[in-house]
Amino acid sequence: ETGVTQTPRHLVMGMTNKKSLKCEQHLGHNAMYWYKQSAKKPLELMFVYNFKEQTENNSVPSRFSPECPNSSHLFLHLHTLQPEDSALYLCASSQTGLAYNEQFFGPGTRLTVL
Amino acid sequence: EDKVVQSPLSLVVHEGDTVTLNCSYEVTNFRSLLWYKQEKKAPTFLFMLTSSGIEKKSGRLSSILDKKELSSILNITATQTGDSAIYLCAVVTGNQFYFGTGTSLTVIP
Numbered sequence: 001e002t003g004v005t006q007t008p009r010h011l012v013m014g015m016t017n018k019k020s021l022k023c024e025q026h027l028g029h030n031a032m033y034w035y036k037q038s039a040k041k042p043l044e045l046m047f048v049y050n051f052k053e054q055t056e057n058n059s060v061p062s063r064f065s066p067e068c069p070n071s072s073h074l075f076l077h078l079h080t081l082q083p084e085d086s087a088l089y090l091c092a093s094s095q096t097g098l099a100y101n102e103q104f105f106g107p108g109t110r111l112t113v114l
Numbered sequence: 115e116d117k118v119v120q121s122p123l124s125l126v127v128h129e130g131d132t133v134t135l136n137c138s139y140e141v142t143n144f145r146s147l148l149w150y151k152q153e154k155k156a157p158t159f160l161f162m163l164t165s166s167g168i169e170k171k172s173g174r175l176s177s178i179l180d181k182k183e184l185s186s187i188l189n190i191t192a193t194q195t196g197d198s199a200i201y202l203c204a205v206v207t208g209n210q211f212y213f214g215t216g217t218s219l220t221v222i223p
Contacts, residue, residue, distance in 0.1 A: 004156070033211075042118065043157075043202065043213035056210065090156070102148060103211070105156040 003027040004106035006091050012112045013081065021076040021109045023091030029104075031097035032074040034066060035090040037108070043090065049074060050097030081113045116141040118205050120214035127221055131193050135217045137203030138185040147186050149177055150202040152216065157202055160188070193221045 004025045013019050025032060034046040048056035049068040063085075065077040074091055088108045094101040121136045137147065146164045150157035161170045163179035163186055170177050174193075179186045190197055200216040 040215065042215045043204075043211075045211050045213075058210075088155070102159045102162055104159065105150075107155040 004091060004093055004104050006089075006106040006109050008109060009107065010110045010112075012114065013078070014114050015081060015083070017081075018077070018079040020078065021089055021091075021111075023074040023076075023106055025072055025074075025091075025093040025104070025106075027093060027104060029093040029095050030071050031094045031101070032068060032071070033092040033094075033103065034074065034076050035092065037088040037090055039087075047076075048097055055097055078111075081111075083113050086111055086113045116205075116207065116210070116212050118203055118212045118214040120201075120203050120217050122217060123215065124218040125220070127193055127219070129193060129195060129221055129223050131221075132189065132191045133193060133219060135188040135190075135201050135203075135219070136185060137188070137205075137214055138183075139203075139205045139212070140184065141205050141207045141212060143207045144181070145206045145208065147179055148204045148206065148211075149186070149188050150204065152200045152202055153198075160201075190219075193219075195221050195223055197221050 007022045031050045036044045046060045047066040052068050063080050067075040090108045091106040092103040094103045118139045148162050149160040161177045166181040174191045177188045198221045200218050202216045203214045205212045
């Protein structure tokens with residue numbers, strides 16, 4: 001069990017559904033991240049929050065909407081997804097969003113879009 | 115375009131063998147290089163390298179960065195079945211993390 005938890009662990013949704021992924025870190029970190037991991041592709045950084053402020057948004061489609069109410073919680077709101085969005089979504093946290101901090105990953109949410 | 119390339123893509127070895135995994139990168143504003151081990155879900159941190167030529171060691175694992183060659187290697191000696199995993203390399207530039215596709219290592223008894 002890591003200091004970063006994610007719920008749900010598995011999610012199946014239709015293209016018209018709206019759902020949210022949740023991430024919580026118990027490490028006292030100030031930066032949180034969302035990654036997408038698709039089969040045979042590198043991890044793709046989607047969003048970065050540093051001290052609750054979004055600092056990076058790597059050209060992610062608007063059907064993915066992040067929310068960071070405080071330094072310990074991060075959400076990813078999903079709506080009108082496409083089948084190609086099916087992937088493992090990993091949350092991570094680090095002490096700060098600076099380059100010299102290791103990231104701690106959660107177990108991920110396996111998302112399937114039908 | 116910044117990129118990180120790992121090789122080989124997959125590797126099958128016998129217990130007791132020594133393996134060397136490679137990570138090369140082409141990025142602007144390099145800050146650090148990280149190695150992770152991913153067994154089932156969450157990648158777990160192994161090493162962070164920022165300085166060239168300084169080996170980091172943890173048990174049977176070691177890693178070194180070569181900034182001249184824009185690469186890093188991860189060595190695992192006396193491999194065990196528990197070393198079977200995907201090994202990920204990530205390069206950090208500013209606040210961006212670029213991951214490679216990983217090397218899938220299988221250690222057979």
